[in-house]
Amino acid sequence: MHVDGTEKKWVILSVAMAFAMVGILTAYAINHNIVPPSNVETIDSVSLHLSAEFAEDKLGLRQTEDGSLVVTMVAARYGFYPQDMKVPVGTPITFRIASADVLHGVHTAGTNMNTMVVPGYVSEITTTFPKTGKFPMFCNEYCGLGHDYMWSRLWVVPKDEIKLGDTL
Amino acid sequence: MTTQVMDSKAGRLSLANIWIAFITFLLASLMGVYQVAERSGFFPQIEVIELYFRSVSSHGVIMGFVLTTFFIMGFGYWIARSTLHIPLWGGDKLGWLGFLISLGGTAMAAIMLFIGKASVMYTFYPPLMAHPVFYIGASLLVVGSWVWCLQMIMTMSSWKKQNPGSPVPLAMYAMTANSILWFITSLGVASEVLFQLIPWSLGWIDTIDVGLARTLFSWTLHAIVYFWLIPAYIAFYTLVPKAAGGALFSDEFSRIAILMLLVFSVPIGMHHLYVDPMQSDGWKFVHMIGTFMVAIPTLITGFTVIASMEVAGRLRGGKGLFGWIKALNWDNPMVLAGGLSLLMLTVGGWGGLVNAAYSMDVAVHNTQWITGHFHLIFAGTTVIMYFAIAYYMWPSLTGRPLYSIKMARLQLWLWFIGMLVLTLPWHILGLIGQPRRIGAPPYSEEFTAPWVPYETAMLVGGVILFISALLLIINLFFSHFQNKAVQRPVMEYAQPLHPVLKLPGLLNGFGFWTAVIAVYMVASYGYPIVQFFLMETHGTFPWSI
Numbered sequence: 001m002h003v004d005g006t007e008k009k010w011v012i013l014s015v016a017m018a019f020a021m022v023g024i025l026t027a028y029a030i031n032h033n034i035v036p037p038s039n040v041e042t043i044d045s046v047s048l049h050l051s052a053e054f055a056e057d058k059l060g061l062r063q064t065e066d067g068s069l070v071v072t073m074v075a076a077r078y079g080f081y082p083q084d085m086k087v088p089v090g091t092p093i094t095f096r097i098a099s100a101d102v103l104h105g106v107h108t109a110g111t112n113m114n115t116m117v118v119p120g121y122v123s124e125i126t127t128t129f130p131k132t133g134k135f136p137m138f139c140n141e142y143c144g145l146g147h148d149y150m151w152s153r154l155w156v157v158p159k160d161e162i163k164l165g166d167t168l
Numbered sequence: 169m170t171t172q173v174m175d176s177k178a179g180r181l182s183l184a185n186i187w188i189a190f191i192t193f194l195l196a197s198l199m200g201v202y203q204v205a206e207r208s209g210f211f212p213q214i215e216v217i218e219l220y221f222r223s224v225s226s227h228g229v230i231m232g233f234v235l236t237t238f239f240i241m242g243f244g245y246w247i248a249r250s251t252l253h254i255p256l257w258g259g260d261k262l263g264w265l266g267f268l269i270s271l272g273g274t275a276m277a278a279i280m281l282f283i284g285k286a287s288v289m290y291t292f293y294p295p296l297m298a299h300p301v302f303y304i305g306a307s308l309l310v311v312g313s314w315v316w317c318l319q320m321i322m323t324m325s326s327w328k329k330q331n332p333g334s335p336v337p338l339a340m341y342a343m344t345a346n347s348i349l350w351f352i353t354s355l356g357v358a359s360e361v362l363f364q365l366i367p368w369s370l371g372w373i374d375t376i377d378v379g380l381a382r383t384l385f386s387w388t389l390h391a392i393v394y395f396w397l398i399p400a401y402i403a404f405y406t407l408v409p410k411a412a413g414g415a416l417f418s419d420e421f422s423r424i425a426i427l428m429l430l431v432f433s434v435p436i437g438m439h440h441l442y443v444d445p446m447q448s449d450g451w452k453f454v455h456m457i458g459t460f461m462v463a464i465p466t467l468i469t470g471f472t473v474i475a476s477m478e479v480a481g482r483l484r485g486g487k488g489l490f491g492w493i494k495a496l497n498w499d500n501p502m503v504l505a506g507g508l509s510l511l512m513l514t515v516g517g518w519g520g521l522v523n524a525a526y527s528m529d530v531a532v533h534n535t536q537w538i539t540g541h542f543h544l545i546f547a548g549t550t551v552i553m554y555f556a557i558a559y560y561m562w563p564s565l566t567g568r569p570l571y572s573i574k575m576a577r578l579q580l581w582l583w584f585i586g587m588l589v590l591t592l593p594w595h596i597l598g599l600i601g602q603p604r605r606i607g608a609p610p611y612s613e614e615f616t617a618p619w620v621p622y623e624t625a626m627l628v629g630g631v632i633l634f635i636s637a638l639l640l641i642i643n644l645f646f647s648h649f650q651n652k653a654v655q656r657p658v659m660e661y662a663q664p665l666h667p668v669l670k671l672p673g674l675l676n677g678f679g680f681w682t683a684v685i686a687v688y689m690v691a692s693y694g695y696p697i698v699q700f701f702l703m704e705t706h707g708t709f710p711w712s713i
């Protein structure tokens with residue numbers, strides 16, 4: 001087998017680069033506690049309206065006993081409910097989202113709030129919005145002929161504008 | 169080298185496969201133009217959403233599954249004949265049988281797509297349900313391609329028996345690796361379709377687990393892109409240096425790169441599930457590391473190809489650090505395509521690194537960025553090499569000279585330019601938040617106003633690409649069906665700079681590597697699949713579009 005000197009150096013460099021990239025990403029993920037939505041939690045999509053957490057009157061922003069903020073949402077053809085919602089800026093917020101029908105995806109454009117919503121499973125994602133403003137939440141997975149119509153609005157507002165239980 | 173298999177019938181099987189690939193490609197390109205026109209907003213009268221999603225589903229299935237599979241089968245058969253000089257294992261008859269199975273399946277799926285009974289995108293994620301004939305047709309397309317896999321593997325092994333100790337020619341070795349890759353890769357989607365989608369669409373079972381279906385699909389969805397890409401790499405290693413008048417820089421490292429692709433690419437598909445709730449972050453992390461390992465063979469390929477081009481450039485009298493680039497024969501379609509393809513790979517590769525890192529991926533997941541990325545890498549980098557390969561093989565396949573080299577050059581340039589004009593704006597659209605897979609959404613102006621210039625650019629890109637697609641077909645058609653017969657040229661491949669007389673068995677066979685993949689596969693997908701049978705899950709009923 002013939003191995004050229006320059007090529008050998010390049011291979012070593014390639015391996016080093018691949019490991020360096022993984023290293024940087026890992027260090028960054030650990031430092032900033034970056035965890036993709038991965039809670040592996042099941043739910044019966046057919047009876048969301050009867051569930052303790054996802055029934056219609058339970059949706060929206062609430063504070064849990066330990067003081068953290070949770071937004072409960074349902075994705076159903078063709079909207080994310082509640083459709084208009086206020087959340088405080090600069091505060092960690094945990095979204096818990098379930099689908100009542102098919103596969104959806106939700107992305108709050110311009111932020112890293114981005115998750116698939118898979119029927120049969122609960123999607124949980126925690127994020128902090130650094131800027132105030134009105135943000136669209138687009139459905140980003142094809143979910144049927146009305147997919148284009150599936151979007152909702154999220155207002156990120158100063159903290160003092162939020163009264164808990166308030167969904168605008 | 170003997171040429172006894174290059175008789176006038178030898179090319180038919182390959183030609184049939186490749187014509188199916190390119191005819192459907194032309195049709196799907198037309199759909200592409202319709203899609204960009206619909207999206208641009210300039211033609212409100214064609215904004216019929218039902219038609220749009222019918223079109224995108226058909227375009228995706230044809231480009232992703234039909235063009236690729238048929239082209240690769242045709243190219244593979246021709247490599248087997250022109251490198252090994254022995255008849256195909258099972259004969260051409262078996263090849264035709266596989267071809268007919270795939271063609272029949274394609275026709276079934278296409279009918280359902282065209283009549284709007286399968287507007288579920290090329291990913292057909294449940295619980296949206298298509299007509300059962302669509303799923304059955306798609307399975308037959310894959311089953312037909314398994315016949316091809318078997319023939320590639322067995323033909324190589326009979327050649328090895330007849331030529332003990334001789335290195336399998338690189339092009340054949342890599343194409344056989346590709347057939348093994350494809351077989352293993354396709355098992356994921358095959359089990360999803362056979363055990364979940366078909367019984368469910370026929371009403372034999374009421375519900376299916378969408379989490380499991382997505383996990384099985386992810387098994388296929390990543391490595392399939394290497395099935396598409398390896399033929400382009402084969403051209404990089406063996407045809408581009410030949411056309412440039414040089415030699416392959418390193419036969420051994422080319423094999424190592426192919427083997428690394430084979431081993432690394434299948435067990436990492438879960439990077440498509442970074443933001444899916446039914447898989448835990450530990451597995452996602454493992455698959456992310458695996459994903460970055462694929463950068464290694466990609467970088468090695470880049471080196472080998474550029475070094476081979478440099479050898480050619482210097483043989484042509486190129487001097488200095490970059491003089492060899494100028495000295496290359498860029499008027500040759502294969503050399504030109506190789507250069508343009510590498511440029512697109514370089515740009516698109518950076519995008520791929522963003523997608524592969526789950527911390528960055530969340531910003532672009534399922535945005536138009538993704539569509540931009542894979543059109544650049546797949547429709548650009550990969551498919552432009554398919555064109556060049558077709559031009560290169562055509563005289564030896566048809567016994568006719570290429571109708572117009574000038575037209576071929578123009579076609580390649582247009583494809584390159586069109587692809588950049590189409591995909592760079594898509595990347596930007598993604599970054600400013602446009603979701604993928606939308607038709608003409610009624611979002612409020614305040615969000616969509618910044619999109620307008622980029623959507624206009626994509627219309628221009630789409631039209632350029634369609635013109636290019638037409639030129640391809642015209643050129644191939646007039647070449648094939650002209651009266652001017654020539655002496656059938658021999659299909660030529662670049663020889664390595666340092667001839668390989670002996671190879672370690674590991675670089676000349678696949679047994680060991682297949683075992684490695686099996687172990688790696690069980691390690692990386694075993695639990696993520698088994699978990700669905702261990703926890704209490706709730707199945708989902710079908711939904712129509």
Ligand code: HEM
Nearest residue numbers: 197200201203204228231232539547604605606630633634
């Ligand atoms: C004439 C040139 C082409 C044009 C104008 C075009 C345009 C488009 C458009 C507008 C979409 C919808 C994208 C979205 O909303 O996400 C699309 C999807 C797609 N294109 Fe192309 N395309 C072209 C060529 C190709 C080629 C050559 C390939 C691959 C060989 C390809 C593969 C795909 C696939 C797989 C999808 C499906 C994406 C999905 O389902 O999300 N396209 N194309």
Ligand SMILES: [Cu+2]
Nearest residue numbers: 139141143147
């Ligand atoms: Cu949707």
Ligand SMILES: [Cu+2]
Nearest residue numbers: 389390439440
């Ligand atoms: Cu992938």
